[in-house]
Amino acid sequence: MPETSKMKKPDVKVVLLGDMNVGKTSLLHRYTERKFKDTISTVGGAFFLKQWGPYNISIWDTAGREQFHGLGSMYCRGAAAIILTYDVTNWQSLAELEERFLSLTDTANHDCIYAVVGNKADLTDPTAQQSQDTDGVSEDQTECEEDRTEPEVLSASLTSPASPKQVTHEDAMALYGRILRYKGLEEKSSLPAEKMCFETSAKTGYNVDTLFETLFDLVLPSILRKRNENQESPTVDLEECRGGSSKRARSSCC
Numbered sequence: 001m002p003e004t005s006k007m008k009k010p011d012v013k014v015v016l017l018g019d020m021n022v023g024k025t026s027l028l029h030r031y032t033e034r035k036f037k038d039t040i041s042t043v044g045g046a047f048f049l050k051q052w053g054p055y056n057i058s059i060w061d062t063a064g065r066e067q068f069h070g071l072g073s074m075y076c077r078g079a080a081a082i083i084l085t086y087d088v089t090n091w092q093s094l095a096e097l098e099e100r101f102l103s104l105t106d107t108a109n110h111d112c113i114y115a116v117v118g119n120k121a122d123l124t125d126p127t128a129q130q131s132q133d134t135d136g137v138s139e140d141q142t143e144c145e146e147d148r149t150e151p152e153v154l155s156a157s158l159t160s161p162a163s164p165k166q167v168t169h170e171d172a173m174a175l176y177g178r179i180l181r182y183k184g185l186e187e188k189s190s191l192p193a194e195k196m197c198f199e200t201s202a203k204t205g206y207n208v209d210t211l212f213e214t215l216f217d218l219v220l221p222s223i224l225r226k227r228n229e230n231q232e233s234p235t236v237d238l239e240e241c242r243g244g245s246s247k248r249a250r251s252s253c254c
């Protein structure tokens, strides 16, 4: 049987967008491999197929570098959820979301869900400096150079934030409000900013599962509607789907 015939068809698409260096690839690594690894700046884009209950979700990692900007709207085409990522220590990375990336989402589904995500929270928030990985992979199994810091330097960085926080949670929530307005959506009939603005750390795992799994649950109605439209699955057991979601299923990355 040829390899291509075994490939699962994604039911829905989730896209990571944001400036270079904010940590999009690291977030995807953390979620899918439970590791914080060395990265190289992404070229073009790559996707990971995640099995979520009975569904297949493709998570697209895109390049933040300006030279790949033109590809962004292509990656967003038909997206059910878009993760607009910034770096909490870099105000410009939040501004870029509005100036450069928001217009790329015009090709997403009309009912696309938006999350505004401030990554690198470990640099500013002592709570985020604690490892939150729940799969039993300890932080000393991570592979990033930053983790090879001398022990005394590391313990100092655990007690005092290394960089000042440039972007507050309120700034991110205000951006979320402007995104809704850009999309012509009413705030009161949309998902609230408190639920859709996250601060994460790909380095420690802080909030990373919560981010992805909140979005997966929120895109389920979109999957069900698409399936019903295609009349492939007239009845779907939501309970079964939620029950199966806690089981992590991995697929290959390309």
Ligand SMILES: Nc1nc2c(ncn2[C@@H]2O[C@H](COP(=O)(O)OP(=O)(O)OP(=O)(O)O)[C@@H](O)[C@H]2O)c(=O)[nH]1
Pocket (backbone or CB within 6 Å): 018, 019, 020, 021, 022, 023, 024, 025, 026, 027, 037, 038, 039, 040, 041, 042, 043, 062, 063, 064, 065, 119, 120, 121, 122, 123, 144, 146, 200, 201, 202, 203, 204
């Ligand atoms: N302290 C800290 N560093 C991080 C975190 N996430 C990523 N980094 C570092 O930030 C740098 C950029 O991370 P990437 O994941 O490659 O960033 P990206 O957004 O994918 O960048 P492009 O592919 O160029 O768009 C790397 O040096 C990472 O090790 C984090 O949560 N905390």
Ligand SMILES: [Mg+2]
Pocket (backbone or CB within 6 Å): 024, 025, 026, 039, 040, 041, 042, 061, 062, 063, 064
């Ligand atoms: Mg990348």
